Structure formats: structure tokens, C-alpha cells
Amino acid sequence: MRMVPTRHSGARAKPASPESMTTGRGYGFRPSPLSRLGRNDATERKGLTALSHERSASEFAHNTGFAAALRHARYILSENAVTGFAFALFLLIVLAAVVGPYLVPYDPLASDTAAALKPPSAAHWFGTDQLGRDIFSRVVVATRLDFLIAVTSVALVFLMGGLAGVAAGFFGGWTDRVVGRIADTIMAFPLFVLAMGIVAALGNTVENVVLATAIVNFPLYARVARAEANVRREAGFDLAARLCGNGEMRILLAQILPNIMPIMVVQMSLTMGYAILNAAGLSFIGLGVRPPTAEWGIMVAEGAAFMVSGEWWIAFFPGAALMVAVFCFNLLGDGLRDIVDPQRRT
Amino acid sequence: MLRMVAKRMLVAVPSLVGVVIVTFLLTRALPGDPAAYFAGPAATKEAIEQIRQKLGLDKPLYVQFVRYVGDLARGDLGNSLTTGQPVADEIKTRLPASAELTLLGLIVAMSIAVPLGILAATRPNSMIDHLCRLIVTAGVSLPVFFTGLILIYVFYYLLGWAPAPLGRLDVFFSPPPQVTGFYLIDSLIAGDGEVFAASLKQLVLPALTLGIFALAPIARMTRASMLAVLASDFVRTARASGLSPATVVITYAFRNAMLPVITTLGMVFSFLLGANVLVEKVFAWPGIGSFAVEALIAADFAPLQGFVLTMAVMYVALNLLIDVLYGIIDPRVRIEA
Numbered sequence: 001m002r003m004v005p006t007r008h009s010g011a012r013a014k015p016a017s018p019e020s021m022t023t024g025r026g027y028g029f030r031p032s033p034l035s036r037l038g039r040n041d042a043t044e045r046k047g048l049t050a051l052s053h054e055r056s057a058s059e060f061a062h063n064t065g066f067a068a069a070l071r072h073a074r075y076i077l078s079e080n081a082v083t084g085f086a087f088a089l090f091l092l093i094v095l096a097a098v099v100g101p102y103l104v105p106y107d108p109l110a111s112d113t114a115a116a117l118k119p120p121s122a123a124h125w126f127g128t129d130q131l132g133r134d135i136f137s138r139v140v141v142a143t144r145l146d147f148l149i150a151v152t153s154v155a156l157v158f159l160m161g162g163l164a165g166v167a168a169g170f171f172g173g174w175t176d177r178v179v180g181r182i183a184d185t186i187m188a189f190p191l192f193v194l195a196m197g198i199v200a201a202l203g204n205t206v207e208n209v210v211l212a213t214a215i216v217n218f219p220l221y222a223r224v225a226r227a228e229a230n231v232r233r234e235a236g237f238d239l240a241a242r243l244c245g246n247g248e249m250r251i252l253l254a255q256i257l258p259n260i261m262p263i264m265v266v267q268m269s270l271t272m273g274y275a276i277l278n279a280a281g282l283s284f285i286g287l288g289v290r291p292p293t294a295e296w297g298i299m300v301a302e303g304a305a306f307m308v309s310g311e312w313w314i315a316f317f318p319g320a321a322l323m324v325a326v327f328c329f330n331l332l333g334d335g336l337r338d339i340v341d342p343q344r345r346t
Numbered sequence: 347m348l349r350m351v352a353k354r355m356l357v358a359v360p361s362l363v364g365v366v367i368v369t370f371l372l373t374r375a376l377p378g379d380p381a382a383y384f385a386g387p388a389a390t391k392e393a394i395e396q397i398r399q400k401l402g403l404d405k406p407l408y409v410q411f412v413r414y415v416g417d418l419a420r421g422d423l424g425n426s427l428t429t430g431q432p433v434a435d436e437i438k439t440r441l442p443a444s445a446e447l448t449l450l451g452l453i454v455a456m457s458i459a460v461p462l463g464i465l466a467a468t469r470p471n472s473m474i475d476h477l478c479r480l481i482v483t484a485g486v487s488l489p490v491f492f493t494g495l496i497l498i499y500v501f502y503y504l505l506g507w508a509p510a511p512l513g514r515l516d517v518f519f520s521p522p523p524q525v526t527g528f529y530l531i532d533s534l535i536a537g538d539g540e541v542f543a544a545s546l547k548q549l550v551l552p553a554l555t556l557g558i559f560a561l562a563p564i565a566r567m568t569r570a571s572m573l574a575v576l577a578s579d580f581v582r583t584a585r586a587s588g589l590s591p592a593t594v595v596i597t598y599a600f601r602n603a604m605l606p607v608i609t610t611l612g613m614v615f616s617f618l619l620g621a622n623v624l625v626e627k628v629f630a631w632p633g634i635g636s637f638a639v640e641a642l643i644a645a646d647f648a649p650l651q652g653f654v655l656t657m658a659v660m661y662v663a664l665n666l667l668i669d670v671l672y673g674i675i676d677p678r679v680r681i682e683a
Contacts, residue, residue, distance in 0.1 A: 185364030189658045192620025194368075197654040200642055201372040277489055281624055284491050285639045300492060304628060307495045308510065310503050319492035327487035 073339050083335025089328040096143040106134035108141040108294045117311055127313035129302065135313060138294040139321050145295050146325065149210055150275040154268050157214035157221050162264055164218075165225025170233050170252050179226070183219035191216040195278060199287045209288035213278045217271050224267050228260040235259075262340040270333035273326040280322050296322040350673045358666050365658040369651055370414050423652035428644045433652040437634050441656070442527025443514055444633030448622050450530075450549055451556025452614070459561045460607070463568025467576060467603075468595060478565055485562025490621040494555040494628035501551060508551050509544075511629040519544045552629040559621050560614050564607065571606040575599045601675075608672055615664050619657055 101108075106124075112132035120127040126135035168179035186194065198212040232238065233256070241251050280297030282288050289295040291302065296318040303315025389397070398404050405413075417424070423433040466478035501508040509516055514529055522532040522541050529545035575581060576599050584594045623635035630636070634653055641649035 181360075181364075184361065185368060188361040188365050188662055189368070189654070190616045190619035190661050192617075192623065193654055193657045195620075196623070196638065196642070197369070197372050197650065200647065200650050273487065280489060281491065281620075284489075284624060285627055286643055297489075300489070300495065304491075304495055307499045308503060310499075312499050312503075315492070315495050316499075319489060319495065322489050323487050323492060326489070327484070330483065330487055 069339075082331055083338065086328050086331035086335055089324070090332055093143060093147060093325055093328060096140050097147040098144075100140040100143050104134075104137035104140050106137040108133065108138040109292055117306070117314075119311075120313055126317040127311075129299075129314045130306065133292075135299075135317050138299060139296070139317050142294040142296050142299065142318065143321070143325075145206075145289070145293070146276055146280065146297075146322070149206065149213070149279045150272050150329075153210040153213035153217070153275045153279070154272055156210065157217040157271070158264060158268055160214060161218040161221025162225045165222035166229040166252060166256055166260065168222065169226035169229030170256055171248075172230075172233075176226070179222055183222045186216065187219045189216075192278065192281060195282060196285070196287065199282060204287055204290075206288050209279050209282050212282070213275050216278065217275065220271060221264070221267060225260060225264065228263055229256050232256055232259055266333060266337045266340050269329060269336050272333070273329035276322065276326055276329070296325075351670050354666060354669045354673075358662055361662045361665075362659065365655065365662065366415065366418065367411075369655045369658070370411055372654070373647060373651055418655075423655070424648035426641070426649050427646040428641075433649050436637060436649065437652055437656055440632060440634045440637050443631060444622055444626065444635060446528045446530065447549065447552055447625070447631060447633060448556065448618055450553040451622075451625075452560060452618060454553050454557030455560035455564055455614075458557065459564035460568050462561075463565045464572055464595065464600065464603075466565075466569045467572035470573070478569060482562045482566045482569075485558065485565075488558065490555060490559045491624040491628050493558050494552065494625055497551050497555055498628070509547050511551065513630050513632055514545060514548055515541070516544050516548070552625050552631060555625050555628070556618060556621060560618050563610055563614055563617070567607050567610040568603065571603040572599060575603040578602075605672065605676055608668060608675065612665050612668050615661060615668075619661060 110133065112128070114132065115124070115128050116130055116132040118124055118128045118132075124134050124136065126139060129135055129138075164179045164182075168176040189197075195209075195212040195216050198215060199208045202208040202211065229252075237259075238251055238255055241255050246254070279288065280295070280300070283295050283297035284301045286301070289298050291298060299318035300315045300322070303311070303313075303318070306312075306314050403410065421434050423437070425432055426436065429436075462474070462478050462481070466472075466475040469475055498508070498511050502511060515521055519541050522529060522536045522538055525532050525535050530542060530549070533539075533542040533545060576595075581594060581599055584598045585591075589598075622633070623638060625631065626633045626635035627639050634656060638650050638653035641647070641653070
């Protein structure tokens with residue numbers, strides 16, 4: 001995957017571009033990596049003036065390709081410790097989702113009425129709930145379900161919104177109008193309310209929570225993909241591919257799509273946090289996941305009644321887990337964007 | 347000016363049409379039998395067939411749609427299964443509770459976020475800038491129902507400052523005579539200071555919860571747009587002309603920086619109206635959000651459909667209002683239109 005090329009030459013210092021203002025994502029005046037840019041510009045210039053030189057070819061290779069992307073990622077991570085931290089946290093969440101259920105000390109569903117409503121202790125790190133279930137075990141086990149809901153809904157919306165957006169940007173015309181109209185209609189609803197309506201109508205299941213979360217994110221993906229595909233529809237590599245006799249569909253899938261993937265990956269990471277929040281919110285009001293399944297949103301809902309009588313730990317730990325996960329995805333998304341799209345960082 | 351408003355209203359029409367079509371499709375064209383749904387689980391085959399005819403579900407889809415639009419035009423949103431009451435009446439009586447809460451939440455958010463964003467933008471890399479950065483990043487990660495519960499624990503259980511999170515008014519008080527439906531305003535009209543204080547006490551925590559939720563995007567946008575404006579030529583000129591820093595920031599920069607912030611309000615409202623449902627559930631607030639949640643639990647679809655429709659229509663109207671407001675603030679928009 002070629003992530004880095006072409007960015008260096010265009011990296012002008014923009015204090016707050018209109019783009020970063022409309023997306024609202026740009027934040028912070030970090031010292032821009034001018035020294036690095038200067039070096040790259042210098043090597044590029046050297047390469048251009050001495051094209052016949054063999055060394056210049058190797059320097060071009062030095063600045064592109066997978067190894068360069070890794071180097072660039074390492075550079076960003078070393079400069080921005082927060083992204084590194086978020087990445088470590090992400091690994092921890094993935095680990096909890098994959099092996100968590102095998103490591104937890106208690107069965108997340110086993111009730112023990114003798115030990116009900118116990119505050120956090122050495123035996124029960126996060127305390128126990130009204131049925132005596134171990135909250136630590138439930139929080140860890142729930143990671144898999146929450147993570148799975150978020151990942152599948154993001155993958156689904158990438159397939160629906162991403163492809164529709166690419167087609168709209170590439171073909172224009174009525175494809176563009178249809179996709180735009182669908183996106184506008186979805187945007188006419190407050191998103192969480194629409195998700196509620198969809199799950200209630202389609203049936204109260206986890207699959208429909210995933211689908212509803214994907215649908216409400218559709219406009220976001222369609223718009224980004226449309227804009228990115230649109231600026232690339234007449235790019236040199238498209239013309240070359242067309243000249244070689246490739247069909248439009250093939251150009252779309254083999255040329256345009258791989259080129260906008262980095263930006264879509266950032267988009268996926270940024271919406272992952274929202275997807276988890278949305279799904280947890282739905283299960284908090286009783287949609288999707290049913291008790292006694294361990295899921296963060298429903299666990300907060302179960303603990304809500306005990307908040308007024310002082311048993312804070314029942315709702316607190318799943319809520320905190322939810323918060324940490326969303327926080328991690330947001331930081332990671334910002335960090336990924338820095339790697340993929342340095343111009344957006346302000 | 348009027349032309350701009352009229353033009354903008356025309357743009358809102360397709361949105362409304364889309365909203366009506368989607369809410370229609372949500373009940374009718376989806377898998378499952380609405381007649382069996384409305385008849386309830388214990389109904390016989392004949393009863394279901396009867397209901398099917400009564401609801402017009404045996405007719406083709408477009409006939410049903412025309413009928414649905416006709417009902418809507420007469421303000422008929424159907425009847426609730428559980429209470430048998432018209433949904434429209436219920437929503438009408440509950441709407442002020444939600445509106446009061448949402449508006450107060452927005453006021454809380456704006457009154458914290460805008461000064462915070464301005465201070466952060468005028469003092470880059472200072473303590474307040476870092477604080478702003480922290481609040482903005484943490485704010486988008488906080489599940490709104492979780493914030494509400496934490497506030498309840500701290501301010502009700504631990505400190506005892508807030509009243510029990512059970513609705514709009516303590517049981518010892520009776521609501522003020524209805525004029526606007528907003529208890530704060532109605533109690534003032536009635537001149538009842540006690541009821542005003544009591545309803546304000548009930549409002550503080552849920553409004554704060556919503557405010558914390560909506561704060562992050564507003565603060566982030568204020569800061570970004572303030573930074574852009576402060577770096578612009580006319581601010582430099584104003585500074586060079588020797589105007590005081592306060593005049594430059596407030597009169598020159600602030601007014602221009604507000605434009606993108608107002609645009610963001612559309613998105614903020616989308617979040618706010620959704621978060622409202624969760625906050626109403628946490629605080630047992632008798633608004634339309636908790637009405638919808640109750641209907642969800644009872645698998646009662648008509649109230650839910652009415653709720654989704656009401657929310658969407660309100661959201662379209664709010665966006666319209668924002669656009670008009672934008673035109674009032676920025677004369678350039680008016681000229682373009």
C-alpha cells in the first residue's frame with residue numbers, strides 16, 4: 001500500500017484550512033515537521049536535477065514503498081506519544097476481545113446471590129452486581145461483542161457508503177444524484193433517532209443494531225469517498241489505464257479504490273468510536289442486546305438504578321470501559337490521519 | 347432577505363418528503379405483518395384480517411402511502427396500542443418538557459464552549475489551550491448516559507445537592523398553570539418563585555449532562571475558526587491601527603468566527619436530539635424521548651413512528667432556522683441568494 005507519495009510536495013503550512021474547519025477535526029498547532037519536509041524536498045530536487053544518476057533512482061525508491069510508509073509511521077509515533085499510547089490501548093482491546101473470555105476469573109453469566117452487590121475487592125476487582133455476577137469478568141467478556149458490533153458495522157458501511165460514494169464521484173450524473181439524495185434523506189434525521197426507528201422496525205436483534213449503525217454512518221462515508229474519487233477521476237493513472245483498454249468498472253475498482261483506501265481507513269477508525277457509542281446507546285434503551293448477555297451499554301443500564309442508592313461500581317466500570325474504548329479509537333483515528341494525510345494536521 | 351428565506355424553505359421540502367417516505371417505509375414495507383403487529387400477539391386470524399382491512403393494508407402500497415400522507419396532513423399519527431390514546435396528543439403534551447431540557451442544555455454548552463474556545467485560540471499552547479484540548483477530546487468520548495449517571499451519583503448520592511432524578515418537578519409541588527409548557531417560564535408568569543426554584547433544581551443535572559455532551563464540537567469549532575480569523579488580514583490591519591486587543595477580538599474576530607460555529611450547530615442538534623432520548627431515560631424525564639423508549643419496551647410501533655417523525659421534522663426546521671440565522675449574520679449569503 002503506497003501511503004506516502006505526493007504528499008511532501010504539496011505540504012504547505014496551512015494554519016487552519018477551510019477544509020479542516022468544515023470537518024472540525026483539525027486541532028492543535030503542533031510544530032509542523034518542517035525539518036523532515038525540507039529534507040525530502042531537497043532529495044527530490046537533487047533527484048530531478050540529476051535524472052541520469054543511478055543514485056537518484058535509489059533515492060526515489062527510498063522515499064516510496066512500504067518501508068517508507070513504515071518509517072513515516074514510526075516518525076509520527078515517535079513525535080506523537082499520544083498516538084503510540086492509543087495504539088497500545090487498541091492492542092489491549094483487541095487482546096481482550098480475542099482471548100479475554102478464556103482468561104477471566106469468573107463465568108460472566110454465573111450468579112451468586114450470596115455475593116450480590118459487593119463493592120470492589122481483591123476477589124472481585126470491579127465488585128459484583130445485583131445477581132452476584134463478577135463485573136470485571138463481564139466487562140472483559142463484553143469487549144468481544146462491542147468490538148465485533150463496531151467492526152462489522154464499520155465494515156458494512158464501508159462496503160455500502162464507500163462503494164456508493166466512489167461510484168457517485170467517478171461516474172457523476174444520475175448515480176451521483178441518487179447517492180446524494182439517499183445521503184441527504186438520512187441526514188435529515190437526527191442520527192440516533194433514525195437508528196432507533198430502524199431497529200424497532202426491522203426487529204430487535206443485534207444484527208439490526210449493526211445494520212442501523214451502518215446506515216446512519218452512510219452519508220459520512222459516501223461524501224468522503226465521493227470527494228476523493230471525484231478529484232481522481234481524470235488522474236494520469238486513470239487515463240493510462242483507460243488507454244490500455246481497461247473498462248470503467250475496472251478502473252473504478254482497480255485504480256480509484258486502492259488510491260482512496262488510506263483516507264477511507266482513517267474514516268473507519270474515526271467512526272469506530274461513534275459506532276460503539278451508538279450501539280451502546282441503543283442497548284442502553286433496550287434495543288439489540290438482551291440480558292443477561294454481557295455488553296457495556298446494557299450493563300450500564302442495569303447498574304443505573306443502583307446509582308441513586310450508592311452502588312456506583314455496577315454502572316461505573318462498564319461505562320468507563322466504553323469511554324476508554326471510544327477515546328482510544330478517536331485518538332487512533334487522529335493519529336492515523338496524521339500518517340496518511342499530513343496536510344490535514346493543523 | 348425574504349427571498350432567501352423562501353428559497354431556503356424550498357430546499358427543505360425534499361428533506362421533508364424524504365422523511366415522510368422513510369417513516370412510512372419503516373412500518374409498511376418491511377418484513378413482518380403490520381396487521382398482526384397492531385392486532386397484538388393474542389389475536390385470531392379473523393381479527394388480524396379485520397385489522398388489515400381497517401388499516402387499509404390489503405390495498406396496494408401507493409394507496410396506503412396516500413392515506414398515510416392524508417392522515418399526517420390532518421395531524422393524525424395513529425393511536426398508541428398500550429394506552430389507546432392518540433399519539434399526536436401525547437407528543438404535544440410531552441414536547442415542551444423535551445424542548446425545555448434540550449434548549450437549556452444547548453445554552454449551557456454554548457456559554458461554556460464559546461468562551462473556552464476563544465480563550466484557547468487567543469492563548470495558543472497555554473494552560474487553557476491544553477484544558478480545551480483535553481475537554482474536546484474527552485467530551486466526544488463520553489457516553490451521554492454515563493455522564494448523567496456519574497453526575498447523579500456525585501451530586502445526588504454523595505453531596506446531596508441535587509434532588510432525586512425523577513422527572514420535572516418534586517412530588518410536593520404542582521406544575522404551574524400551562525402557558526408555554528416550559529415550567530421555568532410558566533412559573534415566572536404565575537409569579538411562583540418556589541416552583542421556579544424547584545423545577546430549576548430538577549433541570550440542572552440533565553441540562554448539564556446534555557451540555558457536557560454538546561460542548562466538545564462547539565468548543566473545537568470555535569477555537570479552530572477563531573484561530574483562522576485571528577490570522578487573517580483584516581485582524582492584522584485592526585491591530586496595526588492600534589485598536590485595543592479586546593476590540594479586535596470581540597468586535598472584529600468574534601463576529602466573523604461565529605459563522606462556522608453556527609453551521610456546526612446543525613450537527614450539534616443532530617447529536618443533541620439523539621442524546622436527549624438517553625438523558626430522558628436516565629433522569630426519568632417525561633419528554634417525548636422517554637415516551638419513545640416506553641413504546642419500544644412495549645413493542646408499540648405507532649408512538650415510535652410518531653416520535654421519529656416529530657424529531658425529524660423538528661431537525662429539518664432547526665436546520666432551516668440555522669440557515670436563516672446565517673443569512674442574517676452574514677450579508678454575503680443574502681446577496682448570493
